[in-house]
Amino acid sequence: MARHGWGGRPPASDAEARQRIVDATARCIDRHGVAKTTLSDVAAELGVTRQTVYRHFDRIGDIVGEVAAQGAEAFVDRLIAHLQGTTDPAEAVVEGLVFCVRTIPTEPHLSLLLQVGDSGAFARGATTADAIAYGAAMLERFPVDWAAAGITGDDLGGLAEIIMRLLTSLLQRPGEPPDEARLRALLGRWLAPALAPSRAPAGRA
Structure with a gap:
């Protein structure tokens, strides 16, 4: 994986990437509430692009479910x-x-x-x-x-x-x-x- 984004610490596996996306989403929900949490918020929290998040989850609802x-x-x-x-x-x-x-x-x-x-x-x-x-x-x-x-x-x-x-x-x-x-x-x-x-x-x- 490329080394830009992810706070300079790219995940070592897809499983780690998915978990970090879930953890970032939880933090966004805690700050903004679920209704105001967007996929863009999650990407910004991680320092990655929306496309990076989309590689692991199809939509924000799937991440919220996790x-x-x-x-x-x-x-x-x-x-x-x-x-x-x-x-x-x-x-x-x-x-x-x-x-x-x-x-x-x-x-x-x-x-x-x-x-x-x-x-x-x-x-x-x-x-x-x-x-x-x-x-x-x-x-x-x-x-x-x-x-x-x-x-x-x-x-x-x-x-x-x-x-x-x-x-x-x-x-x-x-x-x-x-x-x-x-x-x-x-x-x-x-x-x-x-x-x-x-x-x-x-x-x-």
Whole structure:
């Protein structure tokens, strides 16, 4: 790679270049917000041309998605640690949703995951296949025996979709977070009963 740009320290590989672009984008988002962060801003942050960035990412939305995905990995680890010892499916889902509603608005990079539009990590929101698959993979890490609860296969994906829809709705007004006690009561009344082992739907063939 040419030695101009990149602050005089060109990346040693394409993988390093991509990571430095992601890191630069995160800094731009922290300064300007996602709506005002452009590919030109990222290029300027790195001291390279727009064409250099385009060699690694097709559009700014793809970079923003990677920023969000990397932030989410650490967040999911924290969520799973928070849920340790909560083996009841209903309790785990309710507690997980409350934790997400409490935490995501305070961490801008995580909020990118659930944004709707071209700048969102899942582009078309919480009902895309990518978002649902991500949610199902997260549920599989819960300290819950889903099979024993009768939730397997497509049912786990359906649960993930409902959770992603609920979470997106609850986070649409980050300045007005729901009261946690009221949220727990609401989820406990209307969501938890569907996850009781005796009433959980059988897995589809």
